[in-house]
Amino acid sequence: MLKNFGILFGFEWKKIMLRKSTWITFAALAIFLLFLDAAPYFGTIYRDGEPAETRAQSILTDRENGKKLSGRSIDDTLLAEMKAEYQKAADLGQEDLYFHEGFRQYKTVYQAIRQFSRESGFEPLALDEEGLYRARDAYLHRLYDEFGLSDTERTFWEEKDKKTEKPFVYQYARGVEYLVSRDGAYFPYLLASFFIAVCVGIIFSEEHVRRTDQLVLCSRFGRREVYFARMAAGCALSVCATVLLAAISVAVNFLIYGADGFSSMAALYIPYWPDTVTMGRLLWRMFGLLLASSVVTSVFAMLLSEVMRSSIGTMSVVIALLFLARLIPIPMNMRFLSQMWSYLPINFLKEGVYDLRMVFGRLTTWQFAPVLYLFATVVFLLIGKRAYCRYQVSGR
Amino acid sequence: MELNVDRLTKQYRNKIAVDRISFSFHEGIYGLLGANGAGKTTFMRMICGILTPTHGSVAFGGIDVSAEEYRAGLGYLPQDFGYYPNFTGWDFLLYMAALKGLSRRAGAKRAKEMLELVSLGDVAKKKIKTYSGGMKQRLGIAQALLNDPKILVLDEPTAGLDPKERVRFRDLIEQLGKDSIVILSTHIVSDIDKIADTILMMRDGQMIFTGSRGEVQEDLESFYLKEFEA
Numbered sequence: 001m002l003k004n005f006g007i008l009f010g011f012e013w014k015k016i017m018l019r020k021s022t023w024i025t026f027a028a029l030a031i032f033l034l035f036l037d038a039a040p041y042f043g044t045i046y047r048d049g050e051p052a053e054t055r056a057q058s059i060l061t062d063r064e065n066g067k068k069l070s071g072r073s074i075d076d077t078l079l080a081e082m083k084a085e086y087q088k089a090a091d092l093g094q095e096d097l098y099f100h101e102g103f104r105q106y107k108t109v110y111q112a113i114r115q116f117s118r119e120s121g122f123e124p125l126a127l128d129e130e131g132l133y134r135a136r137d138a139y140l141h142r143l144y145d146e147f148g149l150s151d152t153e154r155t156f157w158e159e160k161d162k163k164t165e166k167p168f169v170y171q172y173a174r175g176v177e178y179l180v181s182r183d184g185a186y187f188p189y190l191l192a193s194f195f196i197a198v199c200v201g202i203i204f205s206e207e208h209v210r211r212t213d214q215l216v217l218c219s220r221f222g223r224r225e226v227y228f229a230r231m232a233a234g235c236a237l238s239v240c241a242t243v244l245l246a247a248i249s250v251a252v253n254f255l256i257y258g259a260d261g262f263s264s265m266a267a268l269y270i271p272y273w274p275d276t277v278t279m280g281r282l283l284w285r286m287f288g289l290l291l292a293s294s295v296v297t298s299v300f301a302m303l304l305s306e307v308m309r310s311s312i313g314t315m316s317v318v319i320a321l322l323f324l325a326r327l328i329p330i331p332m333n334m335r336f337l338s339q340m341w342s343y344l345p346i347n348f349l350k351e352g353v354y355d356l357r358m359v360f361g362r363l364t365t366w367q368f369a370p371v372l373y374l375f376a377t378v379v380f381l382l383i384g385k386r387a388y389c390r391y392q393v394s395g396r
Numbered sequence: 397m398e399l400n401v402d403r404l405t406k407q408y409r410n411k412i413a414v415d416r417i418s419f420s421f422h423e424g425i426y427g428l429l430g431a432n433g434a435g436k437t438t439f440m441r442m443i444c445g446i447l448t449p450t451h452g453s454v455a456f457g458g459i460d461v462s463a464e465e466y467r468a469g470l471g472y473l474p475q476d477f478g479y480y481p482n483f484t485g486w487d488f489l490l491y492m493a494a495l496k497g498l499s500r501r502a503g504a505k506r507a508k509e510m511l512e513l514v515s516l517g518d519v520a521k522k523k524i525k526t527y528s529g530g531m532k533q534r535l536g537i538a539q540a541l542l543n544d545p546k547i548l549v550l551d552e553p554t555a556g557l558d559p560k561e562r563v564r565f566r567d568l569i570e571q572l573g574k575d576s577i578v579i580l581s582t583h584i585v586s587d588i589d590k591i592a593d594t595i596l597m598m599r600d601g602q603m604i605f606t607g608s609r610g611e612v613q614e615d616l617e618s619f620y621l622k623e624f625e626a
Contacts, residue, residue, distance in 0.1 A: 007494040007503075011487070018482035211478030215539065218444040219495035220468040226495060393446040394408075394438070 002225050005232075012203075012226075012233035022199045026241055029191040033245055036187060037252035047099055063258050066108035066172030070260070074113060074268075075167040076129040082106040086125050109170050116140075116271035133166055140274055147356045148332055157356055161267075161274035168268045173261020175253045176279045177269045185290045185349045188245040192294050193322055193346065195241045200234045200298045201314035204306040204388070214393045227388045231302055231381060238298035239291055246290060273354045285366055289353065292373040293345035299377050303384040306391075322346050343372055397457035398422050399443070399547055399577050404452035406438050406601075413438040415601035416452070421547075425573035427588030428581040429620055430598035436581045437475060439598065440549050443579065444472045456547060468497055471545030475552045475581075477536045481525035485516050485535050488524060489542065496543040503542075510538035513568070529556040537565065541572070548578045554587050566591050589616040597623055 016022055044051045045058055053061075072078055082103070089100035097103050103110075110124065113132060117124040120138040127135060140161060144154050178184055207213045216222040262280030266273065270282070277285075297318070304314045325346045330338040335357065342352030348369060359368040399421035406414040414435045430436045441447035443454055445461040454461040456469065480488060489510060493503030511517045514534035524532065533556040540548060550569075554562045570591050572578055582588060588595065595612060597605040597620065605623055612619045 004494045004497065004499075007500055008491075011491040011494065014487070015480060015483070018480075207478075210480070211474070211476055212480065213478070214441070214444075214446050214474045215472065215477060215492065216495060217446045218467055218470055218472045219492065220464055220497040220543070221495050222467065223464075392448060393441055 002228055004221055005225060005229055008221065008226055008229035009232055009236075012230045013236065016199070016203065016233060016237055019199070019202075021202075022237075025195055025198045026244070029195055030245065030248055033187060033191055033248050034252060037249050038256065041256050052099065059256060061104065062107055063172065063174065065105045066174065067258075067260065068105065069109055070171045072170050073167045074109065074129075074132070074170055078106075078109065078170070079127070079129060079132065082110060083125055108172060108174065112170070112268050119271075129167060136271065137161075139271060143272055143356060146332060148335060149356060150361070152361050153356065153358050156358065157274055160276065163276045164265060164267045164274065165276075168265055170268070171261045171264035172258070173264045173269060173279050175257035175259055176261050176264075176283055178253050178257065179250060180266065180270060180279060180282045180286050182351050182354070184249070185246070185286045185353075186346075188242065188249050189290055189293055189345060189349045190322070192238065192242040192245055192290075193297055193318065195245075196238050196294070196298045196301050197315045197318035199241075200238055201301040201305045201318060202311040203230055203234045204302055204384075205309050205311045205314060208309040208391075209311070213391065217391065217393065223389050224385070227385050231299065231384070234298050234302045235295050238294045242291060242294040246287060270354065273356075286349075286353070289366075289369055290349065292370055293349060296373040296377050296380070297345055299380040299384070303380045303387070306384050306387050326350070343369060345373075397546065399456045400454070401443065402453045402455075404439070404442055404454065405450050406435075406442060406447065407450040412601050414442065414449075417603050418452075419596075419603065419606065421577045421579065423573070423575060423577055424593040425569060425578045425580060425591050426594045426596055427592030428579060428596045428598065429585065429588060430581075431624060434598040435601040436598055437551055438601075440472075440551055440579065440581060443547070444470060444549055468543065469546035471540035471543060471548040473536045473540040473550045473553050475555070477532075479524045479532060479535070482523060484521050484523055485511065485527070485531075486520040488535065489539060492539040493542050498543065506542050506544075507538075510541055513541070514538045515564075530558060530561060533557055534561065537568075546576050548572060548576050550578065550580045552582055553580065554582060554584055562587065585617045585620055599624060 041056050041059065043055045045053050045055060069078075085100070085102035085106060086097065089097050089103045092100070098107055113124045116139040117127060117132060117135040120135045120142060122131070122135040124132065140157070144157065149157070207216060216226055262278065262283070264279050266275060266277050266279050266282045269279065301314055301318050304317055305311065308314055308317070325341070325344045328341075330341045332338055339355070339357055339359075341347060342355050344352075348365070353365055353369070355365050358364055363371075401417055401419045401421070404414055404417045405412065417439065428436050428439070438447060442449050443461070445454070445467060456466055459466045480491075483491065486507065489507035490503050493507055494500075498506060508517075511520045514537055516531060516534055516538065519527065519531065524535065527535065533553070537553060540550065554565060557565060566587060569578055569580065573591070573593065580588065580592065589609070592609060594608055595605065595616070596603060609616070
């Protein structure tokens, strides 16, 4: 039982919120993310050196066209319509298909199916319905080979894929698509990590630098209670920052592309993940993993902060680890190492989340990552508590 | 209840900071004297449980220094006490009260009393970063007294206080010494001379003199200097 926990948490929270650096850092990162997400909306599209339309108009047109096709199966009928429009554009000698008014109606569908058909060496417009889904199968099998999946894993994913309803039913989902894609949670997490490195990594070290540690440590609840209160305040701050950054990303994407397609099949937009899950559910999962990643990162940063007793040191290590994790590639054939590496939050949210390799032959990334992050959080908490409680005030 | 210090030793690589000190403290005021580097602060930190001894033990009424119950009855004012610059004096005392185990209501009541006691009531809602050195020191004294401690350890408590404040502080300590163990370290011999029941002198980590003020036959300052020249 942690006594006075609520009061101590309140004061730890207050300490953080009274720091100007907390607000300045968050504001800077939020503005950066806002521009990053809103950038595709601004600018002009040129055709033959002349401005053809603004990006905003282009996005709006695609959105309207996409919505008109929502609910239609991607079958021979739709493919035939698309091909006919393509032929018209080709007859006119139009190089950029997307500027042909007829073909442009099918642009969002074309973009969706192009992902997997081109990856398996086929031009989507040359395929009929059967050929399209065969191309998708070929693409998935190529992925299974790349990941070096075992027979059990292959069977698992093949069974999963069999359960996906085909032909796919198209629904316009551009806004959600970006958010569940390999960049959707990555950028909010990356920026949240910077925030954690700067504002959360200071929580424990500051007490040593300010020499308030001796007053705290010799007080009745200055060990266990205050340690957990500080950790909780740091985690709460990280979660709040992450939620707000994610909210910015969601709001901007929904404003630009619309909040449609929650009930559409993710298998169409995320072809490298053969699952029956809907886009809406995938979005919630991604959000949950983003929060879990943020918590584990903040606990790790606070552990470093206590051990290193330096905010600059903590910040440097956290940021260096983020970069190293992204810069050092581990080949797939080193399965254990590369799989472990892919579970580092920064790698996980970028691509590890759609890693088809399973853990213990039965757990998918979605199932294993929360368990792993919870375990890592508990381990970091316990190491941090040991370091905090054993700290000796000496040599001043 | 007594505070027992038994063969207390702190050794760093090449230096013995505190060397096998044994002593029993009872209610009263103990004035700790010693030159810089004599080991006073190390000794007091071990009594406060923020520095683990290499050997020996510290216990109050049989409760070890590492126990929460021990810390519950402890008040400490370090020499270089830190504060939270963006907190107000009021916030700081409420936070310290919560750390010391007081409930929200009891903490608020006690914080108010302490702020009045150290004459900071009128600036309680101002940020600590706006306080003068003397005001910060008084705030430090207030936080040390919040939990009505049975053991009060004060390292250079009068540093930064003006003469009037020092007199007030001495009177306060005198009152506290009736029911608590007060260990007071200072370079200002006159502070100890006026209020200490027992004089403790440290040199090179060892306790070179322990005795009541009456046992010191001469002027304390002269006695102190003589002991250190010996």
